[in-house]
Structures are given as C-alpha cells and as structure tokens.
Amino acid sequence: MSEIASVxxxxxxxxIADELGRSFAEYGFGVVRDHGIPQDLIERAEALSKQFFALPDATKRQYKIEGGGGARGYTPFGTEKAKDAEVHDLKEFWHVGRELPEGHALSQFMAPNVWPDEVEGFRETFSDLYAAFEAAGARILEAIALHLDLPRDFFAATVEDGNSVMRLLRYPPLEGKEAEGAIRAAAHGDINTITLLLGAEEAGLELLTTEGEWLAVAPPEGALVVNIGDMLDRLTNGRLRSTTHRVVNPSGEAAYRARYSMPFFLHFRPDYVIETLPSCVDENARESVPEPISSHDFLMQRLREINLA
Incomplete structure (x- = not known):
C-alpha cells in the first residue's frame, strides 16, 4: 500500500493533481504543505481560540443559539455525537460561517455570525482566517478537478457563496487511567465537500483503511490535513472516498492536556444539486448511482443524524 500523499x-x-487524487481515492486523505495561510495568522487564531475557550462556561453559553443547529456561535461540551454513536463526543466548539450581504439570494440558508465581545480581535482574525481557508480550498479543488479530467475551474461555481463553516475546536483534558486511548471524537465521516484541518500535528487523528485498520495521520508542523467529505464522495460515486476517521487520546503526557484544532468544512452552494458526474458512472452498474439531491437537503439530513438539527 502506498502512503498518504504529502504535496x-x-x-x-x-x-500534484494525480498524486493528491490517488491519495484521496485510496485513503480519502492527503497532506498539503505551502498552503498559503500565513503562519502569523494561524498563531494569532490559535491564541484567540484558547482565550475564548478559557472563558467561564456561563459566558460561553450566552453564545449558544437555540434552534440554530450549531451552525453559528458556541456548541457546548457533549452536544454532538457521531452518526449511530451511543455517546456524545468529548468536545466543545465555535462556528464561523459565511457573511452574506443583506438581501442575498442564499441568506435564508446562512444565519449571521455572532462574535464574542470578551475576546479582542476575534472577529477580524477569524474573518481573515476564513478567507484564507477559502483560498487554499479553491486551489485544492482545482487540483481535484484536474485529476478528474474536468475543466480546472469546474468547482468554482459549485462552491461560490457555499455554506462553508470554520470550527474552532477544543477537546478538554481528560483525567484518570482511562484517559490514554480514550475516544475524543467517535468514528465518523464528514458531511461536506472537502475538509481542511489545521492543528492535526497533535497525535490522535486516525483514519480507517480499506483493510479495516486504524492508521494515524501525522502531518508536518504547519501543514493542512485535507479529507474528502460525503458530498464529494457522492458526486464522484465513491471514486474519491469519504473515509471514516476518529480522534483518540494519545498516550503519555499528551493524554492529560486539552487538544485544539481548527477544521474548515468547505461546502457546495446550498442550491447546488449533487448529481453523480457522468465520468464516474459505471454503465454496467447504473442502479448503484445515488439519486440527485441538493447540498442543503443532504446537509440537513446528516445534521439530524448527528444530533445538531
């Protein structure tokens, strides 16, 4: 078996398109270096994320939006759980979404952001990071298009004003002898198009191989881990794989400290219809092709499954 691509x-x-595409087909994951997100912006964002999560619980809960499905603001510890999981994940998080001008045709699908007053520079920093994630994601999608023999700009229109969400994530420290090897986020697949993850250098992220074994994902410092989401898997009829993955608590000293990361869930436009690409349809197995569905309907279906809607 070849290794996860690092490009x-x-x-x-x-x-790099075919090397990345090969990795997405085999593992559903790849590692991207020199992604263009400024290191000083990353460091500033990491510091402000820790500042927010250090606030009193009652303060953070003021930013929980009832009935919002966790799409914006704060989601408390123990709310989300993986599809079909028996227990809730050991994490809390904050979501930043797209800012749309008043009267925008897609505004019904995307609520306004909320911003914590207690952390200076929070809005400016995370607005900048959101834009930087988008730029890196657009370039990765160009590489995917080239791998699929599509026009280089094929995905540009599909994700324009997409419902992408940036998550600031904290797994609180665990205690006791059970901490080492505990499951912080249960096995799951991502819903969206592609996910870009900052902060995976801390041991714990694992993917499930086609042989049924858990494989650790260990990127170099500062690199992005990129994985295929269910929407792109559906569009390509499984040619690019949305792979089951999880976060386990590492062994040793790291088992007893908090873990932080920042995934960016890049989404198609809410009104984009996910219909299998003709080049990914096996003429001898047409009955296996999934039915077309709008990305919004698909998202809502999956959010209900993970206890967020």
Missing part, C-alpha cells in the same frame, strides 16, 4: 501547493497543480 506542496506551491508547485504547479498539474504536477
């Missing part, structure tokens, strides 16, 4: 986004995309 530099500074190289010409036609030089």
């Amino acid at each position: 530099s986004l500074a190289r010409p995309l036609d030089e």
Whole structure:
C-alpha cells in the first residue's frame, strides 16, 4: 500500500493533481504543505481560540443559539455525537460561517455570525482566517478537478457563496487511567465537500483503511490535513472516498492536556444539486448511482443524524 500523499501547493497543480487524487481515492486523505495561510495568522487564531475557550462556561453559553443547529456561535461540551454513536463526543466548539450581504439570494440558508465581545480581535482574525481557508480550498479543488479530467475551474461555481463553516475546536483534558486511548471524537465521516484541518500535528487523528485498520495521520508542523467529505464522495460515486476517521487520546503526557484544532468544512452552494458526474458512472452498474439531491437537503439530513438539527 502506498502512503498518504504529502504535496506542496506551491508547485504547479498539474504536477500534484494525480498524486493528491490517488491519495484521496485510496485513503480519502492527503497532506498539503505551502498552503498559503500565513503562519502569523494561524498563531494569532490559535491564541484567540484558547482565550475564548478559557472563558467561564456561563459566558460561553450566552453564545449558544437555540434552534440554530450549531451552525453559528458556541456548541457546548457533549452536544454532538457521531452518526449511530451511543455517546456524545468529548468536545466543545465555535462556528464561523459565511457573511452574506443583506438581501442575498442564499441568506435564508446562512444565519449571521455572532462574535464574542470578551475576546479582542476575534472577529477580524477569524474573518481573515476564513478567507484564507477559502483560498487554499479553491486551489485544492482545482487540483481535484484536474485529476478528474474536468475543466480546472469546474468547482468554482459549485462552491461560490457555499455554506462553508470554520470550527474552532477544543477537546478538554481528560483525567484518570482511562484517559490514554480514550475516544475524543467517535468514528465518523464528514458531511461536506472537502475538509481542511489545521492543528492535526497533535497525535490522535486516525483514519480507517480499506483493510479495516486504524492508521494515524501525522502531518508536518504547519501543514493542512485535507479529507474528502460525503458530498464529494457522492458526486464522484465513491471514486474519491469519504473515509471514516476518529480522534483518540494519545498516550503519555499528551493524554492529560486539552487538544485544539481548527477544521474548515468547505461546502457546495446550498442550491447546488449533487448529481453523480457522468465520468464516474459505471454503465454496467447504473442502479448503484445515488439519486440527485441538493447540498442543503443532504446537509440537513446528516445534521439530524448527528444530533445538531
């Protein structure tokens, strides 16, 4: 078995597209270096994320939006659980979404952001990071399009004003002898198009291989871990795999400290219809092709499954 691809986004995309595509087909994951998100912005965001999560619980809960499905603001510890899981994940998080101008045609699908007054520079920093994630994601989608023999800009229209969400994530420290090896986020697949993850250098992220074994994902410092979501898996009829993954508590000292990360869930437009690409349809197995569905309907279906809607 070959390894998870680790590619530099500074190289010409036609030089890395097939290596990245091979990794997405085999593992559903790839590692991207030189992604263009400024390191000082990342460090500033990490510091402000820790500042927010250090606030008193009652203060954080003021930013929980009832009936919002966790799409914006704060989601408390122990709310979300993986599909079909018996227990809730050991995490709390904050969501930043797209800012749309008043009267925008898609505003019914995207609520306004909320911002904590207690953390100076929070809105400016995370608005900048959201834009930087989008730019990196657009370039990765160009590479995917090239791998699929599609026009290089194929995905641009599909994700324009998409319902992408950036998550600031904290797994609180665990105590006791059960901490080492505990499951912080149960096995799951991502709902969206692709996920870009900052902060995976801390041991714990694992993916499930086609052989049924858990494989640790260990990127170099500062790199992005990128994985395929269910929407792109559906669009490509499984050619690019949305792979089951989980977060386990590492062994040793790291088992007893909090874990922080920042995933960016890049989404199609809410009104984009996910219909299998003709090039990914096996003419001898047409009955296996999933039915077309709008990305919004697919999202809501999956949010109900994970206790967020």
